[in-house]
Amino acid sequence: MSMKTCILCGEPYEGHGHNTAPLHNYKNERCCDECNYTQVVPARIELFFNQSK
Numbered sequence: 001m002s003m004k005t006c007i008l009c010g011e012p013y014e015g016h017g018h019n020t021a022p023l024h025n026y027k028n029e030r031c032c033d034e035c036n037y038t039q040v041v042p043a044r045i046e047l048f049f050n051q052s053k
């Protein structure tokens, strides 16, 4: 299993990682599970509610 570095917290993680959009839109920048759930998902939810206003 190759280790990669999370773009958001800088910690190494295993696996495929997660797309960081809308926080980052660079294709090769991916984040760990924890940052996905604590930062990326809330940002998506916020974006969704902002668009629906």
Ligand SMILES: [Zn+2]
Residues within 6 Å of the ligand: 006, 007, 008, 009, 010, 011, 031, 032, 033, 034, 035, 036
């Ligand atoms: Zn992370």
